[in-house]
Amino acid sequence: MKVVFIGTGTSTGVPVIGCKCRICSSNKPKNKRLRQSLWISEKNFSLLIDATIDLRQQALLYSIDKVDAIAITHPHADHILGLDETRIYSYLNKKPLPIYATKSTIDGIKRSLWYCFEEGIPKGGGLPEIELIEIKKEFSVGPLNLIPLKGDHGFQEVTGFRIGKLCYLTDCKKVPEETILKAKGCEILIINALREKPEHPTHMTVSESINVIRQINPQKAYLVHLGHQVDYDELKGKLPSDIEPAFDGLVLEL
Numbered sequence: 077m078k079v080v081f082i083g084t085g086t087s088t089g090v091p092v093i094g095c096k097c098r099i100c101s102s103n104k105p106k107n108k109r110l111r112q113s114l115w116i117s118e119k120n121f122s123l124l125i126d127a128t129i130d131l132r133q134q135a136l137l138y139s140i141d142k143v144d145a146i147a148i149t150h151p152h153a154d155h156i157l158g159l160d161e162t163r164i165y166s167y168l169n170k171k172p173l174p175i176y177a178t179k180s181t182i183d184g185i186k187r188s189l190w191y192c193f194e195e196g197i198p199k200g201g202g203l204p205e206i207e208l209i210e211i212k213k214e215f216s217v218g219p220l221n222l223i224p225l226k227g228d229h230g231f232q233e234v235t236g237f238r239i240g241k242l243c244y245l246t247d248c249k250k251v252p253e254e255t256i257l258k259a260k261g262c263e264i265l266i267i268n269a270l271r272e273k274p275e276h277p278t279h280m281t282v283s284e285s286i287n288v289i290r291q292i293n294p295q296k297a298y299l300v301h302l303g304h305q306v307d308y309d310e311l312k313g314k315l316p317s318d319i320e321p322a323f324d325g326l327v328l329e330l
Contacts, residue, residue, distance in 0.1 A: 077118045077220075077240060079264075079328040081300065082134040084321075085109025086270060086279070087154040089130065090304045099304045106308035106323040111154045112246055112301045114266070115140055116239065121218030123147065125237065125244060131158030138325075142168070145217045148177040149246055150234040151184025159189055159204055166205035175206050176215065176222070178235055182208045211235065225255045230278030238262060241330050243294070246301050249278050251288045264328065265294035268301035269321075272311070282311070289319060298322040 083089075090109040091100035099107055111128035115138060124131075124146045134140065143165040149155055159175065166173045177185065185208065186193050192203055199205075214223045225236035227248035236245035236255065241263040245251060248268055259265065269285035270276050279301065280288070289297045297319045299311075311321045 077116060077242070077330045079242065079330060080115040080117075080138055081298075081322045081324060081326040082115050082138050082140070083110035083113040083128055083130055084300045084302055084324050084326075085111055086301050086303045087111065087152065088304070090302070092304050095304060097304060099307055102307070104308060106321075107306075108324060109302060110134055110324055112268075113155075113158075114244065116220065119219045121220065123217060123220060125149065126155040126246075127158035127162060129154055129157045131161040135161070143173065144169070145174045145176065147211075147217075147222060147235075147237060148175060148181050148185070149236065150229060150232065151177075151181045151188065152247070153188070155247075156181075156185055156188060159185065159206060161204075162206060163202070163204040172205040172207040174209055174217070176209050176211050176217065178211050178224070178233070180233065181235065182210060223258060225258055226252050227255065228252065242266070242328075243292070245288075247278070248280055248288075249276075250280075251291075256288070256291050259292045259294075262292065263295045264330065265289060265292055265297040266300055266322065267297060269299040270301060271303045271305040282315075286319065294318075296320075298326070 110130040113128045114125040116123045122142045122144050223238040227234040228250040230249040234247045243259040243262040243265045245267045269282045270279040272282045299321045
């Protein structure tokens with residue numbers, strides 16, 4: 077299984093529009109972050125985790141010429157508005173693109189992309205053809221088996237996934253005990269860590285993420301959904317050897 081980090085940034089991306097801070101002004105490639113997303117491929121099957129606002133740019137940059145399905149973590153703009161860009165994939169696949177999400181996330185998608193679902197609107201090349209499939213339990217897409225994991229985004233639920241040796245948790249402020257138990261034994265944990273300080277009401281800081289990492293105890297953990305307060309090299313230098321900040325373009329072979 078191949079995992080590509082096609083975005084590791086928070087909702088604003090990095091650099092942030094109009095910001096002249098030292099991170100946003102940095103020339104370091106690993107301080108440039110598109111919105112958070114993963115591209116997973118296995119046996120010619122292509123899965124995206126979330127469809128970000130940057131999806132077109134990500135698809136062109138990483139040659140994502142084929143997508144067979146998308147799993148959505150939650151209905152915030154930075155995680156779903158790229159669904160409008162998926163029209164080319166359903167066109168190439170000659171069928172609607174399956175989108176897996178919980179009921180609350182499906183409801184959010186229908187509100188945001190109302191024009192895809194409202195009766196009476198002419199269908200055509202300008203609309204993505206998507207099939208919304210509710211996540212109720214463990215499910216399979218192609219050769220991949222996904223176990224949904226509950227997370228607390230501060231004021232709403234977010235869905236993570238365990239896919240074989242990999243666990244993925246993003247946009248969490250807290251991680252429930254039941255999720256920690258389901259994640260134990262994974263080799264790779266990908267988890268959000270917005271910044272070192274101050275605390276945030278809906279996202280974990282680096283220290284909060286490390287606390288969860290130690291409870292799950294993976295062989296390796298990667299921090300994602302990083303804000304513009306985070307310099308890649310500086311944070312990496314502070315972390316233990318089994319934890320690293322991720323960066324756009326990082327590839328894992330599992």
